[in-house]
Amino acid sequence: MRAIVQLRGEVDMTSGQRDTLDMLNIGRVNHAALVPETDTYNGMVAKVNDFVAHGEPSAETLALVLEKRAEALESQENVDEEYLAEETDYESFEALAEALIDEETTLREQGLSPTLRLHAPRGGHDGIKHPDSTGGELGPHEDIDPLLEAMR
Numbered sequence: 001m002r003a004i005v006q007l008r009g010e011v012d013m014t015s016g017q018r019d020t021l022d023m024l025n026i027g028r029v030n031h032a033a034l035v036p037e038t039d040t041y042n043g044m045v046a047k048v049n050d051f052v053a054h055g056e057p058s059a060e061t062l063a064l065v066l067e068k069r070a071e072a073l074e075s076q077e078n079v080d081e082e083y084l085a086e087e088t089d090y091e092s093f094e095a096l097a098e099a100l101i102d103e104e105t106t107l108r109e110q111g112l113s114p115t116l117r118l119h120a121p122r123g124g125h126d127g128i129k130h131p132d133s134t135g136g137e138l139g140p141h142e143d144i145d146p147l148l149e150a151m152r
């Protein structure tokens with residue numbers, strides 16, 4: 001499972017890249033989505049690599065983000081432990097995060113929005129014009145957890 005976070009806006013973005021972000025359920029800056037590790041999704045992520053940060057989150061970080069940012073797909077109810085126990089197949093955010101990372105389920109299958117609307121990172125970005133390998137935020141991250149924790 002890979003987390004993808006859009007960090008840059010639509011300026012200088014091609015229509016193909018815009019469409020790809022829409023297919024990934026990422027419509028705006030600071031929105032995130034969880035996608036499986038397949039060739040199709042890897043190609044889509046490569047296409048929008050200059051506008052997003054992506055990497056594999058840990059279960060603890062994903063549980064924290066889900067607890068703060070998960071939204072119900074149909075209703076306007078708050079998603080908390082009680083909602084998870086009643087409306088999904090999982091009793092806790094930790095169990096849901098483990099299942100998502102193991103690719104046993106998706107947020108949509110559990111009645112949750114596939115898009116996670118995150119805050120801007122607390123403390124600011126390290127730079128949204130350069131890749132992670134040169135001290136920025138864009139592209140693949142070996143450890144995306146600090147970015148997700150800052151944006152929770």
